[in-house]
Amino acid sequence: MADRDIRVLVVEDEAIAAEAHAAYLDRLTGFVHAGTAGDGHAALRALAAAVAAGQPIDLVLMDMTLPDLHGLDVSRRMRAAGLTTDIIAITAVRELHIVRGAVAAGIVQYLIKPFTYATFAQKLVQYRDFRLQLASQSAMTSQTDVDLAFASLRTPTDLPRPKGLSEGTLGAVIEFLKHQTVPVSSSEVMDQLGISRVTARRYLEHLADTGSLDRSPRYGTPGRPENEYAWRR
Amino acid sequence: MADRDIRVLVVEDEAIAAEAHAAYLDRLTGFVHAGTAGDGHAALRALAAAVAAGQPIDLVLMDMTLPDLHGLDVSRRMRAAGLTTDIIAITAVRELHIVRGAVAAGIVQYLIKPFTYATFAQKLVQYRDFRLQLASQSAMTSQTDVDLAFASLRTPTDLPRPKGLSEGTLGAVIEFLKHQTVPVSSSEVMDQLGISRVTARRYLEHLADTGSLDRSPRYGTPGRPENEYAWRR
DNA sequence: ACTGTTGCGGTCATATTGGTCACGGCCGAC
DNA sequence: GTCGGCCGTGACCAATATGACCGCAACAGT
Secondary structure, eight states, X not given: OTTSOEEEEEEOSSHHHHHHHHHHHHTSTTEEEEEEESSHHHHHHHHHHHHHTTOOOOEEEEESBOSSSBHHHHHHHHHHTTOOOEEEEEESOXXXXXXXXXXXXXXXXXXXXXXXXXXXXXXXXXXXHHHHHHHTSSBOOSHXXXXXXXXXXXXXXXXXXXXXXXXXXXXHHHHHHHTOSSOEEXXXXXXXXXXXXXXHHHHHHHHHHTXXXXXXXXXXXXXXXXXXXXXXX | OTTSOEEEEEEOSSHHHHHHHHHHHHTSTTXXXXXXXXXXXHHHHHHHHHHHTTOOOOEEEEESBOSSXXXXXXXXHHHHTTOOOEEEEEESOOBHHHHHHHHHTTEEEEEESSOOHHHHHHHHHHHHHHHHHHHTSSBOOSHHHHHHHHHHHHOOSOOOOOTTXXXXXXXXXXXXXXXXXXXEEHHHHHHHHTOOHHHHHHHHHHHHHXXXXXXXXXXXXXXXXXXXXXXXX
């Protein structure tokens, strides 16, 4: 299992997106694009055909919004057919019950569109590590082994952060902003979190640049206009 | 979802073990024992009956070795029936393909028999946290939110002691931290225990990673922020 | 209406401090 | 005696505060 490439089926109705996923796959070592299906029934047929041909699919990149069936339905039918093929969900839908259903359907990763190549690669590499971890031993010898394997599947490996920003501070700023109902200025963030104005601004600017925050100037007071930031919902 | 207890069905053919699991459940807040099934078909009937009664089961503690069906088969049939009930597998079997199948069947945790109450409680508490995290927001607003929810489900809190850490020193650090009323920095641990800052940090970081410690940066002074640690109660 | 003044936040360079890493030494085990 | 595991050392890296300076808008006086 570990000594051959992971065969991936792309299930995606939009041709452009499907091609993009396939192109992404080619850039990763250890994965091979084994085909594309444009709707749910085609996906199920392709999976069955691959089994019949003795080259079963290892992993499905499944778009949740398909023309005929919902991605979750396709997943359920796969399970009902006894397939243990792993599934990574790709979706623009962020509804709660979809996530819950995904967990129950045995979906190993959940990618929200739009995503960057870095995010895509991270999720797939995590999955590859998970397989390697399982393959490296013939049996789970202890609870710890199982926990580690599961963890390698689901522990987020933090995405590259620009220099000068720390994990903890960034989290604190985000957490603070999420709880605000009105836009806040960098001074307010400084006071509330006990950090300096300069530091507060660095994080706010970064979040605004990456699109997580709305930024707008605030007039009416003496002095240079003050930028105020609001969490984008 | 978050404001009521989690209804749990115990599926276990050995009466003694089933009773033990139920007793364990009673000791945990937020969980309620909703019934016991002695084999696979009984489990499926109980699940359907609970749905019909308007009190669906939230979680199944499923033994894998049942007299009639394998636990994985029961899980697959649940999925085929459209149930999104979560499943925690309990098994003495450690074979690889069982673990792989469990992932595909949407099994959220995997407990290996025999286990202690502490291990049992840890897995269930993790699951409870996962539910709370999902319930705390109406929709997943970002990839990070989804990642965090998945991580809270499967991050091991039971990491083996990594290399470079000794039993004795670890115990000393824990003992010291337990007696502190305010968070301490690695420098303070260094001074008090007479070990180097690097060593102190190794242990503090490990404990923080495993969830035994809370870690937060301390601002207000020039220089890189200092992490302070507090024993989590 | 124009202009200088004032006040406040943005910007930048620098000092400061703790985190991080690689290496080496010591001690116990086999 | 050698090897491996644990810890300390010191150099380097990273993240923050500080303070001086700049820019912009309001305000007041002419």
